[in-house]
Amino acid sequence: MIPFHYARANDVADAVRMISADPAAKFIAGGTNLVDLMKENVERPSRLIDISRLPLDTIEPTADGGLRIGALVPNSDLAYHPLVEQRYPLLASAILAGASAQLRNMASTGGNLLQRTRCAYFYDTVTPCNKREPGSGCSAIGGINRIHAILGTSENCIATHPSDMCVALAALDARVRVTGPAGERAMAFDDFHRLPGDTPQTDTNLLPDEIVTAIELPALGFADNYSYLKIRDRLSYAFALVSIAAALELEGGAIKQARLALGGVAHKPWRNTAAEAALRGQRADQASFSRAADILLRDAKGYEHNAFKIELARRGIIRTLTQAAQATPQSQYDKKIR
Amino acid sequence: MAQRGAAQRSNDPVPLPGKIPISLVVNGVETALKVAPWTTLLDALRDNLELTGTKKGCDHGQCGACTVLVDGRRVNSCLTLAVMKDGARVTTVEGLATKDALHPLQQAFIDHDAFQCGYCTPGQLCSAAGLIAEGNAKTPDQIRELMSGNLCRCGAYPNIVAAIQQAMGTNS
Numbered sequence: 001m002i003p004f005h006y007a008r009a010n011d012v013a014d015a016v017r018m019i020s021a022d023p024a025a026k027f028i029a030g031g032t033n034l035v036d037l038m039k040e041n042v043e044r045p046s047r048l049i050d051i052s053r054l055p056l057d058t059i060e061p062t063a064d065g066g067l068r069i070g071a072l073v074p075n076s077d078l079a080y081h082p083l084v085e086q087r088y089p090l091l092a093s094a095i096l097a098g099a100s101a102q103l104r105n106m107a108s109t110g111g112n113l114l115q116r117t118r119c120a121y122f123y124d125t126v127t128p129c130n131k132r133e134p135g136s137g138c139s140a141i142g143g144i145n146r147i148h149a150i151l152g153t154s155e156n157c158i159a160t161h162p163s164d165m166c167v168a169l170a171a172l173d174a175r176v177r178v179t180g181p182a183g184e185r186a187m188a189f190d191d192f193h194r195l196p197g198d199t200p201q202t203d204t205n206l207l208p209d210e211i212v213t214a215i216e217l218p219a220l221g222f223a224d225n226y227s228y229l230k231i232r233d234r235l236s237y238a239f240a241l242v243s244i245a246a247a248l249e250l251e252g253g254a255i256k257q258a259r260l261a262l263g264g265v266a267h268k269p270w271r272n273t274a275a276e277a278a279l280r281g282q283r284a285d286q287a288s289f290s291r292a293a294d295i296l297l298r299d300a301k302g303y304e305h306n307a308f309k310i311e312l313a314r315r316g317i318i319r320t321l322t323q324a325a326q327a328t329p330q331s332q333y334d335k336k337i338r
Numbered sequence: 339m340a341q342r343g344a345a346q347r348s349n350d351p352v353p354l355p356g357k358i359p360i361s362l363v364v365n366g367v368e369t370a371l372k373v374a375p376w377t378t379l380l381d382a383l384r385d386n387l388e389l390t391g392t393k394k395g396c397d398h399g400q401c402g403a404c405t406v407l408v409d410g411r412r413v414n415s416c417l418t419l420a421v422m423k424d425g426a427r428v429t430t431v432e433g434l435a436t437k438d439a440l441h442p443l444q445q446a447f448i449d450h451d452a453f454q455c456g457y458c459t460p461g462q463l464c465s466a467a468g469l470i471a472e473g474n475a476k477t478p479d480q481i482r483e484l485m486s487g488n489l490c491r492c493g494a495y496p497n498i499v500a501a502i503q504q505a506m507g508t509n510s
Binding site: 001003004005006028031032035036038039048050052076080099100101102103105106236237332333334 | 354355358374375376378397398399402405411412413414417418419421422465468469472474477479480482483484485486487488
């Protein structure tokens with residue numbers, strides 16, 4: 001780690017003032033990703049602004065029947081919160097599919113959104129990487145790209161967003177509340193992360209002087225018919241090759257509402273509303289699920305080592321939607337995929 | 339040595355931030371120390387306080403050898419900046435046993451031969467103590483999953499699970 005200054009923010013306004021005053025500063029909360037990247041010299045902030053003691057650590061029901069999750073709620077507290085377990089079990093399941101118990105104890109809700117890609121070339125400071133060093137080139141496109149993206153890629157970057165939690169938040173239609181010098185605003189979850197395009201160095205639409213303060217979930221939690229299936233190279237404590245969040249609202253044998261989002265396949269949690277629309281009004285059966293998978297993966301593009309992800313995702317989508325329809329969600333303990 | 343380091347430095351040396359005084363309650367003992375902003379809790383424990391029971395494995399949050407309890411919760415001390423934990427209670431492997439008796443987990447690890455080289459063991463013990471306090475593991479599958487942040491390259495996993503099961507019985 002290169003030397004840096006340290007300061008503690010006293011409140012949200014103080015944090016925004018401090019980050020506005022020093023463009024090379026960074027906020028730190030759990031630190032699980034940032035400290036690691038600083039040890040690798042990938043992140044080199046001039047100053048860390050410690051926001052970990054700000055009062056953003058509560059989970060509260062909202063007036064419209066939803067839930068407001070403070071940005072500093074640790075991932076483990078969120079996963080095991082009674083209201084999340086009861087009303088948003090898809091979110092609880094996705095969180096428990098990620099990282100380790102220690103890391104979930106440390107990592108914050110806001111930080112989970114802002115974690116950076118696990119592309120090995122992004123971490124390796126001696127190789128070109130457009131995300132780390134804009135304009136230097138992408139080493140992954142012609143390199144070892146087994147873990148990389150198949151959707152929404154650009155000729156500049158095929159990195160993936162590594163979060164599990166965010167895949168569930170995308171499926172649940174969450175909103176992100178942020179505060180900047182001009183005040184507070186809310187973003188749809190789908191608008192928070194961005195595709196790489198010509199500027200893969202920018203992961204999100206959060207402005208440099210803004211801070212995430214909360215995540216809001218709408219009332220509809222799909223607690224009866226949901227599943228989060230994560231497929232990876234080892235059974236635990238590994239990033240997804242492909243992960244699928246599926247949620248259904250059923251009426252008789254028909255699908256009234258559907259949500260479908262994927263992780264490990266794109267620069268952002270990949271929610272596809274066209275695939276969801278194709279499921280609405282259909283029978284909850286394999287034919288419907290297969291059609292939705294084909295729509296979601298219509299523009300998927302494989303590279304030398306990751307083309308297998310397209311078929312893996314297709315089968316995973318069908319399996320996860322089946323688990324959701326049958327109300328037999330994937331267990332994150334017993335790893336057998338049924 | 340008067341010229342030490344001069345050749346590597348530019349004409350405008352970056353002023354280094356001074357060390358910051360913090361206090362930690364380490365294994366029940368109120369402890370004052372001064373740390374640089376970039377000193378991890380792991381390095382503070384090992385280098386400043388000479389508590390070398392906590393091990394540095396990967397130093398990147400991937401192996402769990404550095405696991406300690408901070409305010410009762412298990413964390414990776416290698417990814418924790420000490421300065422951020424000013425005022426916290428820290429329990430390391432040195433703090434598990436009482437004066438007269440091993441912690442039930444320590445005894446269970448001996449009973450079940452739950453290690454070979456022992457390098458991961460302090461992290462396994464602190465992680466298992468956190469696991470038991472959290473109360474979310476009931477079955478062997480759940481123990482395995484919730485201990486997956488602690489790697490054992492000797493492969494003592496079946497014995498570690500058995501030891502934790504024994505300690506959970508002892509503790510409950």
